[in-house]
Amino acid sequence: MTKxxxxxxxxxGTSMDGxxxxxxxxxxxxxxxxxxxxxxxYSEAERAxxxxxxxxxxxxxxxNARPGVLTxxxxxxxxxxAEAVEAFLSAHDIARETVDLVGFHGQTVLHRPADRLTVQIGDGEGLAARLGLPVVYDMRAADVAAGGQGAPLVPVYHRALARGQGRSGPLIVVNIGGVSNITYIDGDEVLIACDTGPGNALLDDFVFQNTGRPFDAAGALAAQGQVDEAWVVQALQNPFFSVSPPKSLDRNHFAALSVTGKSSSDGAATLTAFTAASIAAIAPLLPKPPHAFIVAGGGARNPTLLSMLGDRIAPALVESADALGWSADAMEAQAFAFLAVRSLNRMPLTFPGTTGVAAALTGGVLAGPPG
Known part of the structure; x- marks a missing residue:
């Protein structure tokens, strides 16, 4: 047994909020x-x-190239x-020497697995030096280089959480960030995962462009609008939605879709419905109908989105990760702590059913503090 x-x-994440x-x-x-x-x-200047x-x-x-503003x-x-970790340790009175390891995802700026290319900016060696702690980073690259999708990485953590609850499935854990992804769990052996389509990215971009606000807080704008169901049906004709998992996509995969001409509220309602419908569309591609969708990520704080999802997946139930004692907000960060320990122990991070890689594969690069 490992320590x-x-x-x-x-x-x-791809929402780029912080x-x-x-x-x-x-x-x-x-x-x-x-x-x-x-x-x-992030400050508005940092987001820009x-x-x-x-x-x-x-x-x-x-x-490894850093053209334009990437450097x-x-x-x-x-x-x-680094500031986030330092403030966290100070706020919770945690002694630095009690931390064994840091898992650092970085910021994805390009994800094109068909070209065996994924780029997360962030200097793992520099972070380790500043914090004086070992850092595991660059956790997607090995999978993509081996022909996998490089995403999602969180499924093995979802399975650990479900085991801790005594939940065997079939169930889905949904993370709604900039992109939405799911983990399908059915016992200890069946672990399937994929991106399902847009999460908050299209909606966030639309709301920012039309109102200047970074996102639709609590789904209030969408709740005032009317969904253009014909638009949603047409958007779902994208070939991505009929591809069986595993599959992944870039944040801007659907950027060409436009709700131009709609009011702010109707556009927000339509894009929210599109996210809900694209998550629901994964169910027929899975081995068994899931009886529950456990929702985490920023989308878990959007009751309009959760209501729309519930309507589309019935009789399956929508459950909040928070209601199970998990943390909808912190789950992905927790997952990268979990993955960092797995990487340190050379355990697999990705699997054929989660990223399409040929065999279970570890990943990540370890940066040690100086001295």
Missing amino acids: ALWAIGLMS VDVAMIETDGERVLAFGPSGYRP LLRQSLRDAVGLTDR EAERVVTAAH
Whole structure:
């Protein structure tokens, strides 16, 4: 049995809203204890830089290249993560020497697995040096290089959580960030995962462009609008939705879709319905109908989205990760703490049923503090 470690996980997702921080005790198989969690929001200037970094990354063919603003964006991402950890340790009176490991996802600026290319900016060596702690980073690259989709990475953590609850399935854990992804769990042997389509990204971009606000808080704007069901049906004709898992996509995969001409509320309602419908559309592609969809991520705080999802998956139930004692907000950060420990122990991070890689595969790069 491997030794249990206290690990901090860091996640900055495709929504680009900030850095989530969480601490857990784990041996890479079980979650033995949940520590506190925290959040460091990006400033509007930082968000603007990250949005520009997405545009400057479009033409990348070398994952180590940093054209345009990418060098500055990488510096800012690394500094923000360091600040997030330092503030977290201070806020919770955690002694640095009690932390065994940090799991650092970085910020995805390009994800094109068909070209065996995935790019997460963030200087793992620099973060380890600043924090004086060992850091595991670059956790997607090995899977993509081996022909996998490189995403999602969180399923093995979802399974550990379900085991801890005594839940065997069939059930789905849904993470709704910028992109939505699911883990299908049915006992200990069946683990299937994939991206399902848009999460908050299309909606966030639309709301920002039309109102100047970064997102539709609590789904209030969408709740006032009318869904254009014909638009949703047409959008679901995209070939991505008929492909069986595993599959993944870039944050901007559906960026060409437009609700131009609709009011802010009707556009928000339609895009929210599209996210709900695309999540529901995965169910027929799975071995058995899931009886529950457990929702985590930023979308879990959007009651309009949850209501729309519930209507589309009935009789299956929508459950909140928080209601199970999990953390909808901190789950991905917790997962990268869990994955860092698995990486340190050379345990698999990805599997044929989660990313399409030929065989279960570990990943990640370990950076040690100086000295």
